[in-house]
Amino acid sequence: VTLFEPYEPEANRREPADVEVARAEPRDVEALARLVVQRGGLPVEDVRPRFAREVELDDPGHGLWVARLGGEAVAFARLAYQERPADCVPNHQPAGWYMTGVIVDEAHRRRGIARRLTRARIDFLLPRAAEVYYVANARNRSSIDLHADFGFEELTRDFHAPRVSFTGGEGILFRLDLRRRARETAGEREA
Numbered sequence: 105v106t107l108f109e110p111y112e113p114e115a116n117r118r119e120p121a122d123v124e125v126a127r128a129e130p131r132d133v134e135a136l137a138r139l140v141v142q143r144g145g146l147p148v149e150d151v152r153p154r155f156a157r158e159v160e161l162d163d164p165g166h167g168l169w170v171a172r173l174g175g176e177a178v179a180f181a182r183l184a185y186q187e188r189p190a191d192c193v194p195n196h197q198p199a200g201w202y203m204t205g206v207i208v209d210e211a212h213r214r215r216g217i218a219r220r221l222t223r224a225r226i227d228f229l230l231p232r233a234a235e236v237y238y239v240a241n242a243r244n245r246s247s248i249d250l251h252a253d254f255g256f257e258e259l260t261r262d263f264h265a266p267r268v269s270f271t272g273g274e275g276i277l278f279r280l281d282l283r284r285r286a287r288e289t290a291g292e293r294e295a
């Protein structure tokens with residue numbers, strides 16, 4: 105098990121998977137827990153109750169999306185509104201919406217599933233926010249390419265992100281201008 109998907113821009117691309125993308129529900133908990141365990145995470149007994157709580161969360165500043173294949177969750181992605189505390193360090197990341205992590209089942213990678221989850225979260229935010237952020241390990245080129253396709257741009261490498269450490273590398277803070285994205289996708293529809 106590797107933390108990051110080996111970076112192979114031109115290889116291993118597969119036919120898109122016909123997934124159903126939706127907000128996570130209690131029936132997804134078991135499959136979600138297995139995805140985290142597969143990535144070398146915690147024991148399933150620890151992960152399961154966390155997902156069980158998360159899918160029941162009634163918090164407008166938090167969202168968990170799943171992609172289901174044949175009714176079974178094979179990927180998930182989160183979106184969370186993160187505050188900037190009044191007494192924080194000067195380079196603390198800005199307040200705003202953050203895309204916080206996407207994991208796709210190893211057996212179903214490179215089938216466009218992370219792209220679908222990213223599009224779903226952007227579409228959710230378009231009427232709600234002017235921008236969205238995302239933080240990546242500089243070594244995670246696959247994830248950086250995935251987000252760059254949507255127009256995410258590097259903002260800085262000098263920032264403090266609470267509760268995040270960048271395994272073996274440097275972190276990058278990216279931002280997507282949602283107003284520009286809305287104009288561009290409207291243009292695409294008219295074209």
Ligand SMILES: CC(C)(COP(=O)(O)OP(=O)(O)OC[C@H]1O[C@@H](n2cnc3c(N)ncnc32)[C@H](O)[C@@H]1OP(=O)(O)O)[C@@H](O)C(=O)NCCC(=O)NCCS
Nearest residue numbers: 109111112113207208213214215216217218219246249250
């Ligand atoms: C990164 C990850 C989420 C991508 O999921 P995925 O469903 O396979 O990605 P998609 O098929 O939607 O790919 C979308 C784009 O991302 C980029 N990408 C994805 N995997 C890649 C790889 N192995 N090498 C190079 N680029 C890659 C490509 O630009 C790709 O577009 P293309 O296939 O048309 O070239 C998945 O590999 C994963 O779960 N990795 C482990 C967890 C992780 O690192 N998550 C991200 C940070 S929290």
